[in-house]
Amino acid sequence: MDSLLKTDVITGVRRLFYLSAVFFFVAILLEVAVVLIQGRENVIRLADGISSMTAGMFMMLTAIFIKGFDFAVFGWLHQTFRSVNLVWDSPTAWFLCFFGVDLCYYWFHRMAHEVNILWAAHQVHHSSEDYNLTTALRQSILQRLTSWTFYIPLAPFIPPSLILVHSQFNTLYQFWIHTELIDTLGPLEYILNTPSHHRVHHGRNRYCIDKNYAGTLIIFDRMFGTFEAEKRDDKVVYGLVHPLESYNPLYTQFCHLQWMWQRVLEVDGISNKLSVIFKGPGWDQGKPRTGLIQDIPDIHHPQPKYDPKLPLWGSVYICAHFLINFLVFHFYSEGSGNLNQLSALLGMVYMIYSFTCVGAICDLKWYAPLLESARCLVLLATLTVFDDSMVAFTKLDSVIFTAVRAVFLLSAFMWLPQCIQRFANGKSKQE
Numbered sequence: 001m002d003s004l005l006k007t008d009v010i011t012g013v014r015r016l017f018y019l020s021a022v023f024f025f026v027a028i029l030l031e032v033a034v035v036l037i038q039g040r041e042n043v044i045r046l047a048d049g050i051s052s053m054t055a056g057m058f059m060m061l062t063a064i065f066i067k068g069f070d071f072a073v074f075g076w077l078h079q080t081f082r083s084v085n086l087v088w089d090s091p092t093a094w095f096l097c098f099f100g101v102d103l104c105y106y107w108f109h110r111m112a113h114e115v116n117i118l119w120a121a122h123q124v125h126h127s128s129e130d131y132n133l134t135t136a137l138r139q140s141i142l143q144r145l146t147s148w149t150f151y152i153p154l155a156p157f158i159p160p161s162l163i164l165v166h167s168q169f170n171t172l173y174q175f176w177i178h179t180e181l182i183d184t185l186g187p188l189e190y191i192l193n194t195p196s197h198h199r200v201h202h203g204r205n206r207y208c209i210d211k212n213y214a215g216t217l218i219i220f221d222r223m224f225g226t227f228e229a230e231k232r233d234d235k236v237v238y239g240l241v242h243p244l245e246s247y248n249p250l251y252t253q254f255c256h257l258q259w260m261w262q263r264v265l266e267v268d269g270i271s272n273k274l275s276v277i278f279k280g281p282g283w284d285q286g287k288p289r290t291g292l293i294q295d296i297p298d299i300h301h302p303q304p305k306y307d308p309k310l311p312l313w314g315s316v317y318i319c320a321h322f323l324i325n326f327l328v329f330h331f332y333s334e335g336s337g338n339l340n341q342l343s344a345l346l347g348m349v350y351m352i353y354s355f356t357c358v359g360a361i362c363d364l365k366w367y368a369p370l371l372e373s374a375r376c377l378v379l380l381a382t383l384t385v386f387d388d389s390m391v392a393f394t395k396l397d398s399v400i401f402t403a404v405r406a407v408f409l410l411s412a413f414m415w416l417p418q419c420i421q422r423f424a425n426g427k428s429k430q431e
Helices: 002-038 046-066 069-081 091-114 116-122 144-154 160-173 186-190 195-201 219-224 249-266 270-278 312-338 341-362 368-385 387-394 398-425
Strands: none
Touching (some): 046 144, 046 249, 046 312, 091 116, 091 160, 116 144, 249 270, 312 387, 368 387, 368 398, 387 398
16 A cells, blocks of 8 residues: 555656746746847857756656655654654644645755755855856756755654655745746745745855755744845845856856865865865854855845857757757656666766766867767767667657658767868867
C-alpha cells in the first residue's frame, strides 16, 4: 500500500510540474510582451534568460537520478518515529504541514546564505543580473542534495506525501514573485512573500544582503529579524556581490566550489579550513561568522550588466537551437526510465555539452564556433545512423527528424568559415 502511495504521489508531483512548465512558458511570454509594450529596457535579456532556463533544466537532470529518495527517507522516519496519527487528507494535517514546510523552508533558505558550502549551490539562483520570471527557473543541480534534509523534523508528525506535495507547492508559489512588473500588494505585504519583498532578497545593495528568506509567508522573516522592506529611493541592483560575467552553465554551477577550495588551501589550520566551509561566504579570519557588512561593496543603481552583444543572426540561432535542446530535454526526461545506463549517460552528456555551446556563443568565446560546429556534425551523424530508433523513442514523424537534420547540416556549414578562420589565425582577441 505504501509503495503504491509513494508511486502515486511521485507521479502526481511530476504531472504537476509538467503542467506548471506550460504555465511557466506562457507566463514568461506574457511578461516579455508587457515589457515590450511598456518599453522597459534591460528587464529581460535573451542570453540571461536562456542561461536561467538552462540552469533549471540542469537541476531537473539531477532530480531524475535522485527522485523518490527524499520520500523514502520521510516514509521510513514516519513509520519508525510517528508520534501523531494524522491522515494525509486531514484538514489539520494540511494546515500544520503548510506552516511547517514554510518554516523549514525559511531555515533552509537562511542557512543556504549563511553556510558557505550550501551557498556554493544556492548562489546559482542569485547569479542573474536581471529579475524576471526566467530568474525563478535559475536553480542549482546540487541544492536538492541537501535542501530536503531541512524537512526531516516534520517526518515523525506529518505523512510524507503531504510534506512532498507542500514543498512543491511552496516552490511553485515562488515563481510569480520573480518579477518587476508588480509593485506592491497592500495589506498582503504584511503576511505573504511578494515580488517587492523578494526583489530585496535578490539585491546586492547593502541593505538587501541576507534579507527576506521567505517561501510563501513573510511572517517568519518578521519574527526572526531578517525582514527588510524595499526602498523606493534606493532601487535594487540584482545579482551576486561579485558578478560571474559568464553564461557558461557549468561555470555558473560550480564556480563557487572552485573558489571555496582555493580558500581552503590558502588558510592555515584545520579550524580555519573548516570555517571556510561551514561559516558564511563573507567570513574571514578575525571576523564574525557571516562576515562584516562593511566588506560588501556599496552598490547603488544604476550598475552596468554583463552583456556581450550578439548579432541578430546569433540571437535567432541560439533561440532555434535552444528550442531544439529543450525538446530533446523533454523527451529525455519523459523516457529516461526506459533507457539503459549508457543511453541515459550519453543523453545527459549531450545536453550538458549543447547548453555549454549555447553559453560559449552568448559569451562570444573564440572557441564557440569550434564547439558548436562539432556538436552539429555529431548530432547530424547520430540522427542519420539512429533515425529509426529516434522515431520509435520519441514517437515523432520521421519528417520532423529530416527537418532537424537539415537544421544541423546548415548550422555546421554556417560555422565552417569561422572555424577555418580560427585555425588560420589562432585564438581571437575576444575572450
